[in-house]
Amino acid sequence: xxxxxxxxxxxxxxxxxxxxxxxxxxxxxxxxxxxxxxxxxxxxxxxxxxxxxxxxxxxxxxxxxxxxxxxxxxxxxxx
Ligand SMILES: [Zn+2]
Numbered sequence: 001x002x003x004x005x006x007x008x009x010x011x012x013x014x015x016x017x018x019x020x021x022x023x024x025x026x027x028x029x030x031x032x033x034x035x036x037x038x039x040x041x042x043x044x045x046x047x048x049x050x051x052x053x054x055x056x057x058x059x060x061x062x063x064x065x066x067x068x069x070x071x072x073x074x075x076x077x078x079x
Contacts, residue, residue: 011048012041020067021045023052027059034064 008014014021014036021034032055034048043051045064052062 009044009046010041011036011039011043011045014045014066018068018070020069021048022065022067023049024063024065025054025056025059026061026063028054028057030054030056 011021011034016036021036022031023034024031034052036043039048039051045066048064049062050060052064053060054062
């Protein structure tokens with residue numbers, strides 16, 4: 001995977017101040033933020049969906065999305 005930055009492979013690599021990791025249930029559409037402290041900061045992101053189970057319907061059809069929340073605002077530049 002030469003195109004993927006190899007520095008961000010584990011949950012702990014994502015600064016909670018800049019990224020929020022969301023888990024989505026493919027069965028019922030439930031979504032929730034994943035707490036890296038709870039799941040484990042050493043857990044690799046690509047293995048995360050297999051570890052998750054929906055709290056609403058119990059489905060294991062989970063996927064994750066990592067949302068960059070950065071500084072919280074968009075930067076606007078003139079010109
Ligand atoms: Zn569900």
